[in-house]
Amino acid sequence: MDKTYLAGVIGYxxxxxxxxxxxxxxxxxxxxxxxxxxxxxxxNELKTKLKNAKDLCVFSGVNVTIPHKEKVIKHVDRLTPTAxxxxxVNLIHFKNQTLIGDNSDVYGIKETLKEHKISLRGxxxxxxxxxxxxxxxxxxxxxxxAKKVWIQNRTTVKSTKLCRFFSRQFTKTQFSSLxxxxxPKEKIALYVNATPLGMQGFPKKxxxxxxACKNAFAFDLVYRxxxxxxxxxxxxxxLQPIGGLDMLIWQAIASWELWFGKVSQRQKLKKALSNxxxxxxx
Ligand code: NAP
Numbered sequence: 001m002d003k004t005y006l007a008g009v010i011g012y013x014x015x016x017x018x019x020x021x022x023x024x025x026x027x028x029x030x031x032x033x034x035x036x037x038x039x040x041x042x043x044n045e046l047k048t049k050l051k052n053a054k055d056l057c058v059f060s061g062v063n064v065t066i067p068h069k070e071k072v073i074k075h076v077d078r079l080t081p082t083a084x085x086x087x088x089v090n091l092i093h094f095k096n097q098t099l100i101g102d103n104s105d106v107y108g109i110k111e112t113l114k115e116h117k118i119s120l121r122g123x124x125x126x127x128x129x130x131x132x133x134x135x136x137x138x139x140x141x142x143x144x145x146a147k148k149v150w151i152q153n154r155t156t157v158k159s160t161k162l163c164r165f166f167s168r169q170f171t172k173t174q175f176s177s178l179x180x181x182x183x184p185k186e187k188i189a190l191y192v193n194a195t196p197l198g199m200q201g202f203p204k205k206x207x208x209x210x211x212a213c214k215n216a217f218a219f220d221l222v223y224r225x226x227x228x229x230x231x232x233x234x235x236x237x238x239l240q241p242i243g244g245l246d247m248l249i250w251q252a253i254a255s256w257e258l259w260f261g262k263v264s265q266r267q268k269l270k271k272a273l274s275n276x277x278x279x280x281x282x
Contacts, residue, residue: 006058007259008037010049010072011065015040018224018277019063022252025276029269032260034060043071050075050092050099059094060259063252069132076101085139085169088132091255102258105136108251110144113190116242118217121145124186126178128207129194130158133221137192138162142170148186150178152207154195183211191239193220198228206230214238223248226282245282249273 009019015038023036039062041049046068053059064072069088073079076092076099083089089101113120125146127137130153141149149166153159156177163175178184191212196202199222206229208218218234223244231241249270253263263269 002033004033004035005060005260006035006037007060007062008039009063009065010039010041010046011068012040012042014038014065017065018248018281019065019252021277021280022249022273023256025273026252026256026269029272030256030260030263034260041068043067046072047075054094054097054099057097061091061093061255063091063255064089066132073101075099082106082139086135087165088135090251091258093258103136103139104251104254104258105133105247106140106143107254108247108249109137109140111250112219112242112246113140113144115246116217116240118190119144120189122147123189124148124150124184125190125192126150126152126184126188127192127194128152128197130155130162131194134194135162137194137221138166138175141190142166142173146173148174148176150176150184152178152180152182154180181209183209188213188216191216191218191234193218193222193228193230196222198222198230200224204229206233208233208237210237212237212239215240217242220244221247224282226278245274245277246270249277
């Protein structure tokens with residue numbers, strides 16, 4: 001009989017997570033038996049529960065979601081260079097009784113930009129938000145050669161802190177804080193919304209100003225709903241909108257490949273998975 005693998009997603013609350021649905025689809029489609037569990041774990045339980053899971057030696061890995069992406073760092077044995085760069089972990093690989101913290105959000109962002117044939121080398125980006133997802137964006141766009149990253153956040157001290165953290169790591173990319181509702185004078189190639197504005201249960205607002213550069217790309221990390229105020233505003237202003245579903249799917253495929261091996265026909269698989277999620281929940 002085929003081996004059945006065990007994986008899951010840890011967060012609190014966890015009911016909202018689409019990961020169990022993504023992995024259920026991948027397991028069926030790729031004919032690999034995987035039991036993928038939504039695991040509601042509170043912050044004060046992280047250390048013990050992770051240690052217990054490690055000792056049991058039955059997990060291939062777990063995804064990590066809100067509110068643990070940063071807090072989990074001190075409970076893993078080591079970090080990949082990507083997770084170290086971001087300062088956040090969204091998946092843990094259980095390997096030979098070692099917990100390795102990684103970050104596939106960076107991969108999800110880069111793969112989405114690649115799919116849309118966006119080149120950032122020498123170009124400028126505006127990033128809205130300074131939380132965990134925004135940090136993954138900073139690493140991704142700096143790795144892709146962006147010349148300048150403007151970070152705008154409701155709480156300025158957090159955007160300033162992010163600018164310092166990433167300026168130290170990526171010396172060829174300039175990171176600067178941008179005041180609320182301001183637009184720099186230079187040409188912008190990409191706008192990224194890494195706030196939950198527009199997401200179900202959050203204000204239906206967009207951080208984009210009316211002065212945004214035409215023809216630039218506007219990437220919203222929010223995927224539920226699929227059509228957000230940010231994307232609609234961007235389209236109205238002549239920008240090219242990109243929703244958050246692509247990133248969500250690519251980061252899940254990256255987790256799958258790390259735990260269960262490479263998949264073939266990735267584009268076809270990604271398309272099938274997007275259609276499945278659209279039909280089921282969006
Ligand atoms: P987070 O760590 O909680 O950070 C949220 C950020 O948004 C903070 O900078 C916060 O500002 C800002 N913010 C929150 N509410 C706001 C409001 N009402 N008005 C203006 N700014 C507000 O969250 P996260 O993990 O970075 O996630 C951010 C978004 O990205 C979420 O919608 C999430 O679903 C999405 N995401 C998508 C993917 C994907 O695969 N597509 C992956 C990860 C995340 P303060 O600093 O002032 O609090």
